[in-house]
Amino acid sequence: MEKDFYRIKRLPPYVFAEVNAMKARERAAGADIIDFGMGNPDLSPPQHVMDKLTETLKNPKVHRYSASRGIPGLRKALSAYYDRRFNVDIDPETESIVTLGSKEGLANLAQAITAPGDVILVPNPSYPIHHFGFIIAGATIRHIPVATASEFMSGLENAVKHSIPKPLAIVINFPSNPTAEVVDLEFYKDIVNFARKHEIYILSDLAYAEIYFNDTPPPSILEVPGAKDVAIEFTSLSKTYSMAGWRMGFAVGNKDLIAALTRMKSYVDYGAFTPIQVAATAALNGPQDYIDYARGVYKSRRDVLIKGLAEAGWNVPSPEATMFAWTRVPELWRDLGSMEFTKQLLKHAHVAVSPGEGFGEYGEGYVRIALVENEQRIRQAVRNIKKFMIDSPKIIEDLKNGVDK
Structure with a gap:
């Protein structure tokens, strides 16, 4: 066999x-x-989040199938987070989706948008799902060595020049896992302009947005005007609220990419357990100390x-x-x-x-x-x-x- x-x-x-x-x-x-x-x-995790989970478990209605795109209250809470943290307006209906952690979201997006042979530009070194998610989907990976921001942009220019077919998407991850490298908003402006010029999608992993040690919080790529034309961004509660095992993440941004991910997920899962989504809503809406x-x-x-x-x-x-x-x-x-x-x-x-x-x-x-x-x-x-x-x-x-x- x-x-x-x-x-x-x-x-x-x-x-x-x-x-x-x-x-x-x-x-x-x-x-x-x-x-x-x-x-x-x-x-x-925060005590009030665990209390909300325990409270919600007692409701017999929450043990049924949930919604694969996420309950409305959680998507609204995510939109509110982006508003207060990044001053970015997110439509909870068309520009957001709940995922089973950012890893699952990236993997399912790869399945949704990738055809065999499509070229994806991925930093190297990077978190394994950033390239293997697309390898599983049949893509061809072109690695961009992670160095300074200017060298990374130069690497992108060279990759686009020498890639056939033209790359479909660029994966970025800042603050970076594993290198811990950070970038500023100017870097995001450059990469958005680059992607719009070449008609390439940007897939941004912002899982470590809240773990920083200087006075400047890491920005979101969606803060750049026009970023939603080309960019989707993944976030997670895993590190921010120490909820890794809860498997609760999100994607926001470009409507076409969100729609593609929503359609793919509708075939493969029924969404996270509703009490976890309710508790995640409490995490985003509650005290942030x-x-x-x-x-x-x-x-x-x-x-x-x-x-x-x-x-x-x-x-x-x-x-x-x-x-x-x-x-x-x-x-x-x-x-x-x-x-x-x-x-x-x-x-x-x-x-x-x-x-x-x-x-x-x-x-x-x-x-x-x-x-x-x-x-x-x-x-x-x-x-x-x-x-x-x-x-x-x-x-x-x-x-x-x-x-x-």
Whole structure:
């Protein structure tokens, strides 16, 4: 029987699966793993949101099928959020849709708008769904190395010039996962003008809009006049309110793209569980002091991590936003690559990070460190890493000699 299914053949082995399997083996052997790998928030959601979920569960009517595009009250709450946060007017009926997290929204939009062979421009490194969502849909991916804003724009110009057929869409993600890079509104103006000129859609992932550590909140691409002509933007409650497991996200913007995503979702799901949508409405409409609290927690963790690693001999750039630090592997390990460094750090220091190659070829030589452990655990991780750095010459020598200790 034929087992080489078309779409599965287009997906390489998931890099993070190997790291996850190794974590499971180490834990089974009794190791206490300090896990900076997955961007999985460890904070509890706001209390009033959990209370609303509990209250709504008691209504027998909410246990039926929901609406795939989202309940009206939640779409109105999303529109109100965009108004107060970005001064952007969103029509809740034609310019917004509720998704099962931004990841599902991006994947279903890819299925809705992509024909086999369509060219999609994607930053590299980037979050895996940004390119694999379109690979699954049959697209051809052209990677744009992530660098400075001007270099990124230059890369887009070059990609459009040399792509046949003309690219269908550009994926962007700022603040970026994994690199934590941020951009300003001028960058968005440039990319909107570029996309309108070349008649290319922009798919913006703004999942980390509320996790920033300086005085300038990250902008939305929809703040640019005319952006709705070409752009759709995905947001999520996963990081903003620590509701990752609730799977609650949104898309707003271009009416044609929203309509395409709405039609696709009407065939494949009945929407998120209604009590979750009601609780999400409470999150968006209710008191917002939780966002400042969570931002403060991540900032404090960032500072402890960066300072501690510097003292351990590993100088890691301090991120301006997101819940991640992105850094080159220590110089001693660069010839062995990000995956080998990640595996040996896990084995000898019991600290898990994400290898950069899992985010694309230009991520090789880097690792991503997630701020998802408390400060006490971060300090313990730093102590473990300091010893690992001291022991690294011997560990590397053993590896080169084929000694597996």
